[in-house]
Amino acid sequence: MASLRALHAFSLLARHGRAAQAAEELGVSPSALSHLMRKLESELGATLVLRDGRGLTLTEEGQRLALGIGDAFDRIEGAVDSFKRRGRTELRISTVSTFATRWLIPRLPDFQAIQPDVEILLSASTRVIDLERENYDCAIRLGKGNWQAIDSTLLWQEHLAVAMAPSLLPGEGGKPGEILSKLRLLHSASRRNDWSLWLNEAGLEHSEATSGTLLESRDLAIQAAIAGMGAVVIDRRFVEQEIAAGHLVMPDWPVLELDTGYWFVRSPNRPLSRPVSAFRDWLLKAAG
Known part of the structure; x- marks a missing residue:
């Protein structure tokens, strides 16, 4: 099974389109976020994000994964916070x-x-x-x-x-x-x-x-x-x-x-x- 933390990192990248903003929200450095992305791509055997120096662009497979994930992590976070x-x-x-x-x-x-x-x-x-x-x-x-x-x-x-x-x-x-x-x-x-x-x-x-x-x-x-x-x-x-x-x-x-x-x-x-x-x-x- 793919790493949930790496999937969370990908969902934030898909939402914000900027590594720095996604890393800040996840509470890690941009280099750590990049490592999580490489780990996820290795686990799934697919290229999810294109990096062109101007930002991040989801590949077709990346778009499909982002659509599938949807707001799952937001709902998990909301449920945990409500419990706490x-x-x-x-x-x-x-x-x-x-x-x-x-x-x-x-x-x-x-x-x-x-x-x-x-x-x-x-x-x-x-x-x-x-x-x-x-x-x-x-x-x-x-x-x-x-x-x-x-x-x-x-x-x-x-x-x-x-x-x-x-x-x-x-x-x-x-x-x-x-x-x-x-x-x-x-x-x-x-x-x-x-x-x-x-x-x-x-x-x-x-x-x-x-x-x-x-x-x-x-x-x-x-x-x-x-x-x-x-x-x-x-x-x-x-x-x-x-x-x-x-x-x-x-x-x-x-x-x-x-x-x-x-x-x-x-x-x-x-x-x-x-x-x-x-x-x-x-x-x-x-x-x-």
């Missing part, structure tokens, strides 16, 4: 990093206080998860809410406003353009267009509209703003604590309303469990 979770009330949540660190985690103790038996497993990633195939009960997604076959509930519509350290805002005030012209603009790698959008809305120009200091995430951009490195444009909800503590100020300047927002999403094909329902209702109340 017996007797526990878990809530598996996927969200994006900024939402998790800047808004959700500071508020989660409130949810735990009203649902003390629910064990929370929180994952932060920019990858859009498959709520049908992956083992998450729900997710928080950023977008327009027009996802197919997904139950979506809007938490809030995004906006952009300028924030900076108090030391960077002149006490006598001044026009936004005059003040910003003397400041560096802080950008996050995942939101390179935010400053351009806000400046366009405010009718202003800046030499660093598309350049300037670049941080890997919005969380780092906020920390840089607190340190006085420059101004950041951000949704006010993500800096409420810093504003309340006096670490940041948000001048009464234009606020740009965006057509994207944060949504609570779940698969309509899964039962609406008590933890998921409670979490959704709590989110709506907290976001309101």
Whole structure:
């Protein structure tokens, strides 16, 4: 019988088409994954994958095997995980990093206080998860809410406003353009267009509209703003604590309303469990 681990490796390769991604999901190195593939091809006496330097292509026999395997390993993993979770009330949540660190985690103790038996497993990633195939009960997604076959509930519509350290805002005030012209603009790698959008809305120009200091995430951009490195444009909800503590100020300047927002999403094909329902209702109340 063919090695089940090698078959699992092949199923991941067939799904992703990239050795690195399949190896990461399997928890092995790319070279170990390649060894498993050679082992499987030797056991079956067939060439399953063509490697051309641009990716992986299934041969005709590889396609036939992938079709036969189908979602068998997903179903096995789901059955084992369900067995391991017996007797526990878990809530598996996927969200994006900024939402998790800047808004959700500071508020989660409130949810735990009203649902003390629910064990929370929180994952932060920019990858859009498959709520049908992956083992998450729900997710928080950023977008327009027009996802197919997904139950979506809007938490809030995004906006952009300028924030900076108090030391960077002149006490006598001044026009936004005059003040910003003397400041560096802080950008996050995942939101390179935010400053351009806000400046366009405010009718202003800046030499660093598309350049300037670049941080890997919005969380780092906020920390840089607190340190006085420059101004950041951000949704006010993500800096409420810093504003309340006096670490940041948000001048009464234009606020740009965006057509994207944060949504609570779940698969309509899964039962609406008590933890998921409670979490959704709590989110709506907290976001309101």
